[in-house]
Amino acid sequence: MSNAPAGILYSKSHEWARLEGDQAVIGITAFAQESLGDITYVELPQAGDTLAADKEFGSVESVKAASDLISPVDGEVLEVNTALEDAPEKCNSDPYGEGWLVRVKLSGKPEGLMDAAAYEAFCATEAH
Template structure:
């Protein structure tokens, strides 16, 4: 079964958000990486790029498919996980840790309240199957 840590917020597009002050760390869930299979390429924005909630900020590719990734919160990208360009497999191995994708300075921190809790996300993925 896919791992769904309690301390994160989740989107219906299978991203997770970890809130650290006014910064949101964003990645894709264990369920998402399982569905994708071996991640071979991750395309990410640049620091300084601005996105509104639900905008696509990049893409993640497996051998077979391309999936867009969407930011669950609005804000300006403060930092990008550059190491994924050479080691995209981190997304598979450690989706909630070394496989994080971007850190965003949130412009509307209240947006995280509308995201799913771990329990809600687990129910959501079960219903999707």
């Protein structure tokens, strides 16, 4: 079972958001990368694009599957992790660190997200 770090927020679609003032860094969780397996491609938005909570903002592909990325927050993309173009495996090896996806300027207060304990409990119900 994956250990969700404390101090960041989690969505039911297995993305995380680390709030830093009026900005947030977004990524996929360890549970998500474990479910997908080896990640081979990450499609990200561009700086300046607008993200809406619960809406698709990109996709991630593994050897076996493809999955939409769902934004946990509303905001405008400030920066994308371009290192993932050539090294998407960082999402597997370090999903909460070097495997981050985008940094956004928040346009509203995040809602409906879980803390680490709640997310762990949620994952336990999804695992089989």
